[in-house]
Amino acid sequence: MYTSYQKWQEFYRRIENKARSLIDPATGRVAASLVESIACPLCGSRAFHTRVVKHGFTYVTCSHCGFVYVNPQFTSEAIHTVYNDEDVREFFFRELLLPYVERDQKPEFERRIGEIRKHVRNPHPRLLDVGCAAGLFLSIASAHGFEAEGLELNQSYIEFIKNNRPLKVQAKLLEAIGYPDASFDVVTLWDVLEHLPNPVDTLGEVARILKSNGVVALTTINHSCINEKLLKARWRYYMPPDHLCSFTPALLRSMLHRCGFTVVKLQHQYMFEVLADVYLPFLIPKGSSNPLANTLSKINKVLYLVFTLTSQGIFNILHSGDIVTVYAKKD
Numbered sequence: 001m002y003t004s005y006q007k008w009q010e011f012y013r014r015i016e017n018k019a020r021s022l023i024d025p026a027t028g029r030v031a032a033s034l035v036e037s038i039a040c041p042l043c044g045s046r047a048f049h050t051r052v053v054k055h056g057f058t059y060v061t062c063s064h065c066g067f068v069y070v071n072p073q074f075t076s077e078a079i080h081t082v083y084n085d086e087d088v089r090e091f092f093f094r095e096l097l098l099p100y101v102e103r104d105q106k107p108e109f110e111r112r113i114g115e116i117r118k119h120v121r122n123p124h125p126r127l128l129d130v131g132c133a134a135g136l137f138l139s140i141a142s143a144h145g146f147e148a149e150g151l152e153l154n155q156s157y158i159e160f161i162k163n164n165r166p167l168k169v170q171a172k173l174l175e176a177i178g179y180p181d182a183s184f185d186v187v188t189l190w191d192v193l194e195h196l197p198n199p200v201d202t203l204g205e206v207a208r209i210l211k212s213n214g215v216v217a218l219t220t221i222n223h224s225c226i227n228e229k230l231l232k233a234r235w236r237y238y239m240p241p242d243h244l245c246s247f248t249p250a251l252l253r254s255m256l257h258r259c260g261f262t263v264v265k266l267q268h269q270y271m272f273e274v275l276a277d278v279y280l281p282f283l284i285p286k287g288s289s290n291p292l293a294n295t296l297s298k299i300n301k302v303l304y305l306v307f308t309l310t311s312q313g314i315f316n317i318l319h320s321g322d323i324v325t326v327y328a329k330k331d
Protein backbone atom coordinates (compact mmCIF):
# COMPACT_ATOMS: atom_id res chain seq x y z
CA MET A 1 0.00 0.00 0.00
CA TYR A 2 2.72 2.48 1.05
CA THR A 3 4.77 2.10 -2.15
CA SER A 4 1.68 2.49 -4.34
CA TYR A 5 0.21 5.36 -2.34
CA GLN A 6 0.42 8.01 -5.04
CA LYS A 7 -1.12 5.69 -7.63
CA TRP A 8 -4.05 5.06 -5.29
CA GLN A 9 -4.51 8.81 -4.81
CA GLU A 10 -4.61 9.22 -8.58
CA PHE A 11 -7.15 6.41 -8.86
CA TYR A 12 -9.44 8.07 -6.27
CA ARG A 13 -9.06 11.41 -8.07
CA ARG A 14 -10.18 9.79 -11.32
CA ILE A 15 -13.24 8.26 -9.65
CA GLU A 16 -14.09 11.63 -8.12
CA ASN A 17 -13.76 13.28 -11.53
CA LYS A 18 -16.07 10.65 -12.97
CA ALA A 19 -18.64 11.36 -10.25
CA ARG A 20 -18.36 15.12 -10.86
CA SER A 21 -18.83 14.62 -14.62
CA LEU A 22 -22.31 13.23 -13.86
CA ILE A 23 -23.36 16.30 -11.89
CA ASP A 24 -25.91 18.86 -13.05
CA PRO A 25 -24.23 22.25 -12.35
CA ALA A 26 -27.63 23.83 -11.73
CA THR A 27 -28.38 21.57 -8.75
CA GLY A 28 -24.94 20.33 -7.67
CA ARG A 29 -26.44 16.83 -7.62
CA VAL A 30 -26.24 13.91 -10.04
CA ALA A 31 -28.19 14.73 -13.23
CA ALA A 32 -31.88 13.89 -12.81
CA SER A 33 -31.97 12.14 -16.22
CA LEU A 34 -29.57 9.43 -14.92
CA VAL A 35 -31.33 8.49 -11.69
CA GLU A 36 -34.63 7.54 -10.11
CA SER A 37 -35.93 7.37 -6.56
CA ILE A 38 -35.92 3.80 -5.23
CA ALA A 39 -37.16 1.79 -2.24
CA CYS A 40 -34.63 0.11 0.08
CA PRO A 41 -33.09 -2.77 -1.95
CA LEU A 42 -32.94 -4.89 1.23
CA CYS A 43 -36.34 -4.48 2.88
CA GLY A 44 -38.49 -2.51 0.41
CA SER A 45 -39.18 0.40 2.80
CA ARG A 46 -39.44 3.88 1.29
CA ALA A 47 -38.63 5.59 4.61
CA PHE A 48 -35.06 6.87 4.84
CA HIS A 49 -32.94 9.77 6.02
CA THR A 50 -29.94 11.35 4.35
CA ARG A 51 -26.68 9.99 5.74
CA VAL A 52 -24.04 11.80 3.67
CA VAL A 53 -23.85 13.73 0.42
CA LYS A 54 -20.65 13.15 -1.50
CA HIS A 55 -19.60 14.53 -4.89
CA GLY A 56 -23.26 15.19 -5.70
CA PHE A 57 -24.53 11.73 -4.70
CA THR A 58 -26.77 11.07 -1.68
CA TYR A 59 -26.23 8.04 0.55
CA VAL A 60 -29.33 7.40 2.64
CA THR A 61 -29.96 5.16 5.65
CA CYS A 62 -33.09 3.01 5.50
CA SER A 63 -35.24 3.93 8.52
CA HIS A 64 -36.51 0.37 8.74
CA CYS A 65 -33.41 -1.86 8.38
CA GLY A 66 -30.38 0.47 8.50
CA PHE A 67 -29.10 -0.39 5.03
CA VAL A 68 -27.11 2.41 3.39
CA TYR A 69 -27.66 2.97 -0.33
CA VAL A 70 -27.43 5.66 -2.98
CA ASN A 71 -30.84 7.25 -3.49
CA PRO A 72 -31.78 8.45 -6.05
CA GLN A 73 -30.09 5.53 -7.78
CA PHE A 74 -28.94 5.08 -11.40
CA THR A 75 -31.56 3.88 -13.82
CA SER A 76 -30.76 0.54 -15.46
CA GLU A 77 -29.92 2.38 -18.73
CA ALA A 78 -27.55 4.82 -17.02
CA ILE A 79 -25.67 2.22 -15.01
CA HIS A 80 -24.07 0.68 -18.12
CA THR A 81 -22.72 4.05 -19.24
CA VAL A 82 -21.36 4.77 -15.79
CA TYR A 83 -19.59 1.43 -15.43
CA ASN A 84 -18.10 1.32 -18.92
CA ASP A 85 -15.56 3.95 -18.00
CA GLU A 86 -12.34 2.98 -19.76
CA ASP A 87 -10.24 5.74 -18.21
CA VAL A 88 -10.69 4.64 -14.59
CA ARG A 89 -10.77 0.89 -15.29
CA GLU A 90 -7.62 0.90 -17.45
CA PHE A 91 -5.74 3.01 -14.93
CA PHE A 92 -6.64 0.61 -12.11
CA PHE A 93 -5.76 -2.44 -14.19
CA ARG A 94 -2.36 -1.26 -15.54
CA GLU A 95 -1.10 0.98 -12.72
CA LEU A 96 -2.47 -0.75 -9.62
CA LEU A 97 -3.86 -4.25 -10.08
CA LEU A 98 -0.99 -5.83 -11.99
CA PRO A 99 2.02 -4.15 -10.31
CA TYR A 100 0.74 -3.80 -6.72
CA VAL A 101 -2.71 -5.11 -5.80
CA GLU A 102 -2.22 -8.71 -6.92
CA ARG A 103 1.06 -8.89 -4.94
CA ASP A 104 -0.81 -7.82 -1.78
CA GLN A 105 -3.82 -10.02 -2.53
CA LYS A 106 -1.87 -13.24 -3.00
CA PRO A 107 -1.30 -14.16 0.68
CA GLU A 108 -4.84 -13.03 1.55
CA PHE A 109 -6.34 -15.17 -1.24
CA GLU A 110 -4.26 -18.13 -0.03
CA ARG A 111 -5.78 -17.67 3.45
CA ARG A 112 -9.30 -17.42 2.02
CA ILE A 113 -9.00 -20.55 -0.10
CA GLY A 114 -7.70 -22.36 3.02
CA GLU A 115 -10.78 -21.21 4.95
CA ILE A 116 -13.14 -22.26 2.15
CA ARG A 117 -11.46 -25.66 1.96
CA LYS A 118 -12.44 -26.31 5.62
CA HIS A 119 -16.13 -26.11 4.71
CA VAL A 120 -16.32 -28.24 1.54
CA ARG A 121 -16.18 -32.04 1.41
CA ASN A 122 -15.79 -32.60 -2.35
CA PRO A 123 -12.04 -33.15 -3.08
CA HIS A 124 -12.35 -31.26 -6.40
CA PRO A 125 -15.01 -28.65 -5.64
CA ARG A 126 -16.54 -26.59 -8.43
CA LEU A 127 -15.98 -22.88 -7.73
CA LEU A 128 -17.37 -19.77 -9.44
CA ASP A 129 -15.65 -16.40 -8.81
CA VAL A 130 -18.07 -13.58 -9.65
CA GLY A 131 -16.13 -10.45 -10.67
CA CYS A 132 -12.86 -12.38 -11.03
CA ALA A 133 -10.76 -9.37 -12.22
CA ALA A 134 -7.51 -10.61 -13.82
CA GLY A 135 -8.01 -14.11 -12.42
CA LEU A 136 -5.53 -14.25 -9.53
CA PHE A 137 -7.99 -15.89 -7.13
CA LEU A 138 -9.04 -18.40 -9.81
CA SER A 139 -5.38 -19.32 -10.39
CA ILE A 140 -4.87 -19.90 -6.67
CA ALA A 141 -8.10 -21.89 -6.36
CA SER A 142 -7.07 -24.07 -9.34
CA ALA A 143 -3.67 -24.70 -7.77
CA HIS A 144 -5.50 -25.93 -4.65
CA GLY A 145 -7.50 -28.52 -6.60
CA PHE A 146 -10.66 -26.49 -7.21
CA GLU A 147 -12.38 -26.73 -10.58
CA ALA A 148 -12.59 -22.96 -10.88
CA GLU A 149 -14.19 -20.60 -13.38
CA GLY A 150 -15.03 -16.90 -13.36
CA LEU A 151 -17.27 -14.10 -14.54
CA GLU A 152 -15.89 -10.68 -15.39
CA LEU A 153 -17.45 -7.81 -17.34
CA ASN A 154 -14.26 -5.82 -17.93
CA GLN A 155 -12.83 -6.71 -21.35
CA SER A 156 -9.24 -5.76 -20.42
CA TYR A 157 -9.24 -8.39 -17.68
CA ILE A 158 -10.76 -10.98 -20.01
CA GLU A 159 -8.06 -10.30 -22.63
CA PHE A 160 -5.33 -10.48 -20.01
CA ILE A 161 -6.59 -13.85 -18.76
CA LYS A 162 -6.86 -15.25 -22.29
CA ASN A 163 -3.24 -14.28 -23.00
CA ASN A 164 -1.67 -15.09 -19.65
CA ARG A 165 -3.65 -17.48 -17.49
CA PRO A 166 -5.22 -20.79 -18.53
CA LEU A 167 -8.61 -20.09 -16.92
CA LYS A 168 -12.25 -20.43 -17.89
CA VAL A 169 -13.92 -17.01 -17.81
CA GLN A 170 -17.03 -15.48 -19.35
CA ALA A 171 -17.84 -11.80 -19.91
CA LYS A 172 -21.41 -12.08 -18.63
CA LEU A 173 -23.58 -11.02 -15.72
CA LEU A 174 -24.33 -13.86 -13.30
CA GLU A 175 -28.08 -13.44 -13.73
CA ALA A 176 -27.77 -13.55 -17.54
CA ILE A 177 -26.14 -17.00 -17.69
CA GLY A 178 -28.80 -19.17 -16.06
CA TYR A 179 -26.57 -21.93 -14.66
CA PRO A 180 -28.55 -25.06 -13.76
CA ASP A 181 -29.64 -25.37 -10.10
CA ALA A 182 -26.98 -26.73 -7.73
CA SER A 183 -24.07 -26.32 -10.17
CA PHE A 184 -21.35 -25.21 -7.75
CA ASP A 185 -19.81 -26.13 -4.40
CA VAL A 186 -18.47 -22.60 -3.86
CA VAL A 187 -19.31 -19.10 -5.13
CA THR A 188 -17.03 -16.16 -4.26
CA LEU A 189 -17.76 -12.43 -4.59
CA TRP A 190 -14.71 -10.39 -3.59
CA ASP A 191 -15.46 -6.63 -3.39
CA VAL A 192 -18.60 -7.05 -5.49
CA LEU A 193 -21.74 -6.43 -3.37
CA GLU A 194 -21.12 -2.70 -2.81
CA HIS A 195 -21.21 -2.16 -6.59
CA LEU A 196 -24.61 -3.80 -7.08
CA PRO A 197 -27.92 -1.94 -7.31
CA ASN A 198 -29.71 -5.03 -6.03
CA PRO A 199 -27.46 -7.31 -3.95
CA VAL A 200 -30.34 -9.47 -2.66
CA ASP A 201 -31.24 -10.61 -6.18
CA THR A 202 -27.62 -11.55 -6.83
CA LEU A 203 -27.34 -13.54 -3.58
CA GLY A 204 -30.63 -15.26 -4.38
CA GLU A 205 -29.14 -16.39 -7.70
CA VAL A 206 -25.97 -17.53 -5.88
CA ALA A 207 -28.14 -19.61 -3.52
CA ARG A 208 -29.93 -21.21 -6.47
CA ILE A 209 -26.74 -22.29 -8.29
CA LEU A 210 -25.04 -23.59 -5.12
CA LYS A 211 -25.38 -27.20 -4.02
CA SER A 212 -26.86 -27.99 -0.61
CA ASN A 213 -24.17 -27.20 2.00
CA GLY A 214 -22.39 -25.12 -0.65
CA VAL A 215 -20.31 -22.13 0.47
CA VAL A 216 -20.61 -18.48 -0.46
CA ALA A 217 -17.61 -16.32 0.49
CA LEU A 218 -17.52 -12.56 0.03
CA THR A 219 -15.93 -9.30 1.08
CA THR A 220 -17.70 -5.96 1.25
CA ILE A 221 -17.66 -2.61 3.05
CA ASN A 222 -18.93 -2.00 6.59
CA HIS A 223 -20.32 1.45 7.48
CA SER A 224 -20.62 0.53 11.18
CA CYS A 225 -16.81 0.76 11.55
CA ILE A 226 -14.77 3.22 13.61
CA ASN A 227 -13.38 5.00 10.54
CA GLU A 228 -16.86 5.81 9.23
CA LYS A 229 -17.84 7.22 12.62
CA LEU A 230 -14.75 9.44 12.66
CA LEU A 231 -14.78 10.50 9.02
CA LYS A 232 -18.48 10.52 7.99
CA ALA A 233 -18.64 11.76 4.36
CA ARG A 234 -14.84 11.61 4.13
CA TRP A 235 -14.90 7.84 4.69
CA ARG A 236 -13.23 6.58 1.52
CA TYR A 237 -15.74 3.83 0.86
CA TYR A 238 -18.55 6.28 0.26
CA MET A 239 -17.22 6.29 -3.26
CA PRO A 240 -19.71 7.40 -5.89
CA PRO A 241 -20.48 6.47 -8.56
CA ASP A 242 -18.80 3.07 -7.97
CA HIS A 243 -20.12 2.18 -4.52
CA LEU A 244 -23.90 2.05 -4.54
CA CYS A 245 -24.47 0.59 -1.08
CA SER A 246 -22.85 -0.41 2.21
CA PHE A 247 -23.50 -3.11 4.82
CA THR A 248 -22.92 -3.96 8.47
CA PRO A 249 -22.18 -7.43 9.86
CA ALA A 250 -25.79 -7.61 11.17
CA LEU A 251 -27.24 -6.64 7.77
CA LEU A 252 -25.06 -9.22 6.02
CA ARG A 253 -26.17 -11.93 8.43
CA SER A 254 -29.87 -11.13 7.98
CA MET A 255 -29.62 -10.77 4.18
CA LEU A 256 -27.74 -14.05 3.87
CA HIS A 257 -30.25 -15.74 6.19
CA ARG A 258 -33.12 -14.54 3.96
CA CYS A 259 -31.34 -16.01 0.94
CA GLY A 260 -31.00 -19.40 2.68
CA PHE A 261 -27.50 -19.19 4.19
CA THR A 262 -26.00 -19.45 7.66
CA VAL A 263 -22.87 -17.42 8.37
CA VAL A 264 -20.04 -19.66 9.59
CA LYS A 265 -17.28 -17.05 9.86
CA LEU A 266 -17.07 -13.25 9.71
CA GLN A 267 -13.75 -11.37 9.83
CA HIS A 268 -12.96 -7.66 10.04
CA GLN A 269 -10.21 -5.79 8.23
CA TYR A 270 -9.37 -2.35 9.58
CA MET A 271 -7.85 0.01 6.98
CA PHE A 272 -5.45 2.42 8.68
CA GLU A 273 -4.74 4.31 5.44
CA VAL A 274 -8.37 5.49 5.30
CA LEU A 275 -7.83 7.44 8.51
CA ALA A 276 -4.21 8.45 7.71
CA ASP A 277 -5.36 10.07 4.45
CA VAL A 278 -7.36 12.61 6.40
CA TYR A 279 -5.73 12.97 9.83
CA LEU A 280 -2.08 12.00 9.33
CA PRO A 281 -1.13 13.35 5.90
CA PHE A 282 2.48 14.00 7.08
CA LEU A 283 3.02 10.23 7.07
CA ILE A 284 2.13 9.94 3.42
CA PRO A 285 4.95 9.63 0.84
CA LYS A 286 5.51 12.74 -1.24
CA GLY A 287 7.89 11.37 -3.90
CA SER A 288 10.52 14.10 -3.28
CA SER A 289 14.16 13.87 -4.46
CA ASN A 290 15.46 16.04 -1.57
CA PRO A 291 17.82 13.91 0.66
CA LEU A 292 16.38 15.31 3.93
CA ALA A 293 12.87 14.57 2.68
CA ASN A 294 14.00 11.06 1.77
CA THR A 295 15.32 10.42 5.29
CA LEU A 296 12.09 11.75 6.76
CA SER A 297 10.22 9.57 4.34
CA LYS A 298 12.03 6.44 5.63
CA ILE A 299 11.14 7.36 9.22
CA ASN A 300 7.55 7.99 8.16
CA LYS A 301 7.39 4.65 6.40
CA VAL A 302 8.41 2.84 9.60
CA LEU A 303 5.92 4.89 11.65
CA TYR A 304 3.22 4.19 9.10
CA LEU A 305 3.84 0.44 9.24
CA VAL A 306 3.84 0.46 13.05
CA PHE A 307 0.55 2.41 13.14
CA THR A 308 -0.96 0.13 10.50
CA LEU A 309 -0.11 -3.11 12.31
CA THR A 310 -1.07 -1.79 15.76
CA SER A 311 -4.40 -0.32 14.66
CA GLN A 312 -5.27 -3.38 12.57
CA GLY A 313 -4.65 -5.58 15.60
CA ILE A 314 -6.84 -3.43 17.86
CA PHE A 315 -9.76 -2.76 15.53
CA ASN A 316 -9.88 -6.27 14.12
CA ILE A 317 -10.29 -7.54 17.69
CA LEU A 318 -12.91 -4.84 18.38
CA HIS A 319 -14.76 -5.95 15.24
CA SER A 320 -14.65 -2.52 13.66
CA GLY A 321 -13.13 -3.09 10.24
CA ASP A 322 -13.87 -1.05 7.12
CA ILE A 323 -14.00 -4.32 5.20
CA VAL A 324 -15.64 -7.57 6.28
CA THR A 325 -15.10 -11.06 4.92
CA VAL A 326 -17.98 -13.49 5.32
CA TYR A 327 -18.18 -17.25 4.80
CA ALA A 328 -21.70 -18.72 4.78
CA LYS A 329 -23.15 -22.15 4.09
CA LYS A 330 -26.32 -22.89 2.18
CA ASP A 331 -28.84 -24.49 4.56
Ligand SMILES: [Zn+2]
Nearest residue numbers: 040043062065
Ligand atom coordinates in the same frame (compact mmCIF):
# COMPACT_ATOMS: atom_id res chain seq x y z
ZN1 LIG B 1 -34.33 -1.29 4.45
